[in-house]
Amino acid sequence: MHEMSVALSVVDQVERAARPGGAHGVRRVVVEIGELAGVVPDALAFCFELACAGTLLEGAELATRFLPGRASCAPCGRTWDTGMPPDMLCAVCRGGAGELLSGRELRITEVHWSASPTTPDPTPVPQPEES
């Protein structure tokens, strides 16, 4: 189960953003989890609570948003829900999907924290493309 590694990454990244932002305590973190990301939301929630202990995120709520797997066909332009297990073959022309439109996401989208009114918003850190 790698959800503990994922939870520790979430806590680490949120702390890095929240401390310079003058946060006193993080109340809520929203994470998007794609259907094909290979992460189990319930397992992540369990690990998140443990990973938050003794950090700025102690007691924070984790909200997860589910994103379905969706693929598009390059030749015919059709788009479809891949389902689970995913079907990456176009039902119309049976060609392989050209692109996965969504479903592999695993990202922190929002963080809510208590802060003093004078502190600036943190600058978003440039991120590489997810592989």
Next chain:
Amino acid sequence: MCRTVDLRQAVLAKNTMAAGVLRTELTARGTTVVNLLSSPGSGKTALLERELPLARERGIEVAALTADLATENDATRLARSGAPVKQVLTDGLCHLEADMLAGHLHDWLPDATRLLFVENVGNLVCPASYDLGESLRVVLASVTEGEDKPLKYPTAFGLAQLVIVTKSDLAGPAAFDEAAFRAHVERVNPGVEVVLTSVRTGEGAGVLVDRALAAADGDAVHTPVMARAGA
């Protein structure tokens, strides 16, 4: 005051960045990494026991790093090939991460290494999420594991750049339905190559080295649909 911040950060960004740095560094010195994933017992070590000597006979400098929760058994087996081998004990961790791998390569990996085979922890779930800086990701499944393995572990098979079926000599006794297996792989990862191997009969001998060398030489490697995610 309560503040809401739009972070938009990929959770695994740190690993992805570390993997990118490692890939760049190793490629610059002429080393190509092959990441091998499978269930425990599929035959990763047995395949490497065959492929490492074949590569050495061809004058190719190879090395292998093998990860397990416990025991140095796999390194002992692979070291018989004469290639540099390192055993990594993960102390219970179910997968390797890029910075862990980089740390283990430091001070160990010979400069002349052309191909580095990384035998990941036997697990088809967690290792799938971690790029190790490889140029070729190989997923193995043995004929005794069932034709529906690609459907049960779609992320692992969906991100494979080469699928190797092992223990093909047992296909008959195991009633392995090759056509069904291939159809299931095609469903989650259209276009990926599926190769049958057996270390007993010699079927597919050298195929891992051949594909690894092709990747090392910059030949086009299969890009899975799942890896073409715009997310």
